[in-house]
Amino acid sequence: MLDDFLVRSALAGLGVALAAAPLGCFIVWRRMAYFGDATAHAAVLGVALSLVLETPIFAGVLVISLMMATLVSSLTGRGYAMDTLLGVMAHSSLAVGLVAVSFLDNIRIDLMAYLFGDILAVGKTDLAVIWGGSVLVISLVAYRWSGLLLATLNPDLAHASGVSPKREQLILTIALAIVVAVAIKVVGVLLIAAMLIIPAATARPFCKTPETMAVLAAIIGCAASLAGLRASYQLDTPTGPTIVCMVALMFLFASLFWRLNHHSRTRSGD
Amino acid sequence: MLIETRDLFIHLGQRLVLEDINMGVEKGEIVTIIGPNGSGKSTLLRALIGAVKPTSGQVLRSPGVAIGYVPQRLHIDETLPMSVRRFMSLPHRPAQEELNAAMSAAGVSGLGQQQVMSLSGGQFQRVLLARALLEKPDLLLLDEATQGLDHRGSAGFYQQIESVRQELGCAVIMVSHELHVVMRRSDRVICLNGHVCCQGLPEVVSVSPEYQSLFALDQDEETVYMHRDHHAYSHK
Structure with missing residues (x-):
């Protein structure tokens, strides 16, 4: 079954969507969208590094993403605003990564494959890495769920209940780095943030508890992955971007639905 | 202590x-x-x-x-769906009776299914109080x-x-x-x-010089209230 490249691609897409959904919810709730972006951009530097050192891409990306994420969280509140810092670091690391890659003239690499992903080229090893990372992230987030939620709501409430917001932030940071590292093959550096944020944002209007939002975001992400894969096969379009287009479409419909619904509710005096 | x-x-x-x-x-x-x-x-x-x-x-x-802690007005991001009941069961889910008891002690029985964002300021403060009471x-x-x-x-x-x-x-x-x-x-x-x-x-x-100088600007308001307070105390 795994010998069929379409099956492998579908499984890769599902793996990433499942891990990205609950994490994406936290990124939306904590207004960390830029943070996800910055970590993903830094991944290009990780790619360059692993090519130079001849280590697996996954390892290089993981290390650089982790470094980036910890650096950003520890620098926050020391003189510069978070978004300024992220802007500086995300784009510098992307630029440094791109320059570094250009020095590797004995290796011809397809940069596009890292920027936009190459889900159709996912091999069995890639699949194992993706699902391994995905299961790890899901278990981590599920295990710390209550603490993460409380720390997201209010750091002081968390402290008062004996939950350390710093530790929860660290857990999210690690989970984010793992997701970026496993998703690079599927949607690429530039579109990872989309797979994190858009399914969560799409799910929001239909949910009354955080748990339903995470589950619905996962379903939306999975549906978009499969639909995008199918559409790109039929229309002969790049797969990663097609998946993101699908989820963006879903977001559009969800917001329209919510607008209409909200509007009619306010009119009926609710 | x-x-x-x-x-x-x-x-x-x-x-x-x-x-x-x-x-x-x-x-x-x-x-x-x-x-x-x-x-x-x-x-x-x-x-x-x-x-x-x-x-x-x-x-x-x-x-x-x-320790039960009730923070200053808490802002909950609108992107985070959260019912009152769910909010109160963070980080530990209490027994149903405990939850109801805390909510009625804080005067918010019946709000359990509401979204936290939809509460008025006063209701939300009481929900925070109810949550603090869960810790006994x-x-x-x-x-x-x-x-x-x-x-x-x-x-x-x-x-x-x-x-x-x-x-x-x-x-x-x-x-x-x-x-x-x-x-x-x-x-x-x-x-x-x-x-x-x-x-x-x-x-x-209230009669110490440190207090008087610290709240000098509130003096007018204060005199009125303190006057009433002294009155209340003298009746005890």
């Missing part, structure tokens, strides 16, 4: 916010911390719950003391819990605190700038402005 601080110094960034704080609360006591904006009231409370690390000095809790606190910490409520709302909220305290017998530390309310209800007042300016019985603090 349920909780006390010893020679507590706290810096936030480069700024010295709290200087040489020695204070404590006995069982069942109501202590109010007053002080102008930026005097370190909230920081002191946050130090008591362990959210701020002291630069030097100590925060000592008697072993096993349960020996000590209740309230950080400007009535900020943003109108006069009636805040009077009602303090009434609720009073009845909760009578029921649970817990000690209360309140941070407030509503001097008139505070003076009437506390056993002890701590007047804070980076350091402890003065502390003691409300009647004593």
Whole structure:
């Protein structure tokens, strides 16, 4: 079954969507969208590094993403605003990564494959890495769920209940780095943030508890992955971007639905 | 003492916010911390719950003391769907009866299914109070819990605190700038402005020169309220 490249691609897409959904919810709730972006951009530097050192891409990306994420969280509140810092670091690391890659003239690499992903080229090893990372992230987030939620709501409430917001932030940071590292093959550096944020944002209007939002975001992400894969096969379009287009479409419909619904509710005096 | 601080110094960034704080609360006591904006009231409370690390000095809790914390007006992001019931079961899911008991003690029975975002300011503060009560606190910490409520709302909220305290017998530390309310209800007042300016019985603090100079701007309002308070005390 795994010998069929379409099956492998579908499984890769599902793996990433499942891990990205609950994490994406936290990124939306904590207004960390830029943070996800910055970590993903830094991944290009990780790619360059692993090519130079001849280590697996996954390892290089993981290390650089982790470094980036910890650096950003520890620098926050020391003189510069978070978004300024992220802007500086995300784009510098992307630029440094791109320059570094250009020095590797004995290796011809397809940069596009890292920027936009190459889900159709996912091999069995890639699949194992993706699902391994995905299961790890899901278990981590599920295990710390209550603490993460409380720390997201209010750091002081968390402290008062004996939950350390710093530790929860660290857990999210690690989970984010793992997701970026496993998703690079599927949607690429530039579109990872989309797979994190858009399914969560799409799910929001239909949910009354955080748990339903995470589950619905996962379903939306999975549906978009499969639909995008199918559409790109039929229309002969790049797969990663097609998946993101699908989820963006879903977001559009969800917001329209919510607008209409909200509007009619306010009119009926609710 | 349920909780006390010893020679507590706290810096936030480069700024010295709290200087040489020695204070404590006995069982069942109501202590109010007053002080102008930026005097370190909230920081002191946050130090008591362990959210701020002291630069030097100590925060000592008697072993096993349960603390309920009601923060200053809490902003919950609209992107986070959260029912009142779910909010109250963070981080530990309480038994159904406990949940109902806490909600009725705080005067918010029947709001369980509502979204937290849809609550009014007063309702939300009571939900926060209910959540704090779930811990079966020996000590209740309230950080400007009535900020943003109108006069009636805040009077009602303090009434609720009073009845909760009578029921649970817990000690209360309140941070407030509503001097008139505070003076009437506390056993002890701590007047804070980076350091402890003065502390003691409300009647004593209110006539102390430190207090007078700190709240000079509020003088007019104060005279009226204090007048009424003295009246109330003389009838006891």
